[in-house]
Amino acid sequence: MNLEEGLVDLICFFEEFFIAHGMNAVFAQYLNLLINLVVLTLIVLGINYLIKHFIIETFKLFTNKTKTTFDDFLIKSNFPRYVGRFIPLLVIYKIFPLIFAEFSQVLDIFYKLVDIYIIILIVWICRSMLRSTRNYLKTREEFNDKPLESFSQIIMIFIWIIGLMFIFSELTDKSVVGFAISLGAASAVILLIFKDTILGLVASIQVSVNDIVRIGDWITFETYGADGTVTEINLATVRVQNWDNTYTTIPTYSLISDSFQNWRGMQESPGRRIKRSVMIKQNSVKFLTHEDLEKFKKIKLIAPYLENRQAEIDKFNESNNVDKTLLINGRNQTNLGVFRKYADSYLREHSAVHKEMYLIVRHLAPTPNGIPLEILCFSKDKRWENYEYISADIFDHLIAAIPYFDLKLFEAPSGDDLRDFLANRSES
Structure with a gap:
């Protein structure tokens, strides 16, 4: 007798026992089903407990001994827990059909639900890996100015789209290609509903590819009153910490649709x-007279310049017989x-x-x-x-x-200037 036949005997044990003691066959079948479901639930809970307190703790112990920090981020993002859920799922997948062997309609629903859960679990595992990678790269100096948040959100959107396509395929018994074709037919409605998300997606890609803004850049965006350092770039918004320590949130799409000032060039120059x-x-x-020149020659920074420049000017005026009795004639300083x-x-x-x-x-x-x-x-x-x-x-x-x-700065008249002027005028 193989393992599957042994499981079938165990599953039917209570039903046979109840029938042997005079219970109605139909009632005994349903009572046996209830008992088997309770037992299966207890088994799954026990496996979950073991996974949580043995497998996950073992993984934590392993990561504490390694030098890299990437596995630490995997724990924080619940990666071992998501992977561990495949074990109780495998148990359910093997035992549940044996329990409901006589209920074909229930099995059809069960297989669909399990397939959908597997798809969602894979998406969660991908999300956990993505978050771990993003948080790990944030600790690396060469990625400090990269919009990792935006990248991860873009990838996550595509993963969810693929996951939803497979879920739709399971629910409707249609191929993924057929679902993609139906999406193409409804593209106008989809574009209208998800307009902001699509604009943010396009903007995030352009901002990253064209290196328009990096985390840590100082930008000035007068339209939104932003003047400070970029602290976060994600799919929908860019977060700027202003110099007064307030925060301004700017739509990501505005970075490619509006004009703003990025001071990175100054910081790198x-x-x-x-x-x-x-x-x-x-x-x-x-014009400067001889007396003015002699006075200015006492200023150390320009004394050599005045000497050379005036000698050049005097030579020109003499060679051209310039009449210097009038100061405006000839060349002058x-x-x-x-x-x-x-x-x-x-x-x-x-x-x-x-x-x-x-x-x-x-x-x-x-x-x-x-x-x-x-x-x-x-x-x-x-x-x-x-x-x-x-x-x-x-x-x-x-x-x-x-x-x-002997120069004067321009300054608009103040109240004191007008008062002094009127006082002097009245005295005269």
């Missing part, structure tokens, strides 16, 4: 740009030009300014608020607080130096 202007009053600009040279020399001497990147001092087109004198250079230190300190230090000095060149 050797320096961070300083681009600011001071407004010079136009009526303070003048201006206090604004000299100050521009001073600002350029000051920046080139400044220890915090990057000398191998652009360094320009220029004045832009005059405005009603004066002549913009623009400083464009790069600081060596790109950290925000140090960058602001360097910028402030440069402009503190230049603003304080402007009066030494």
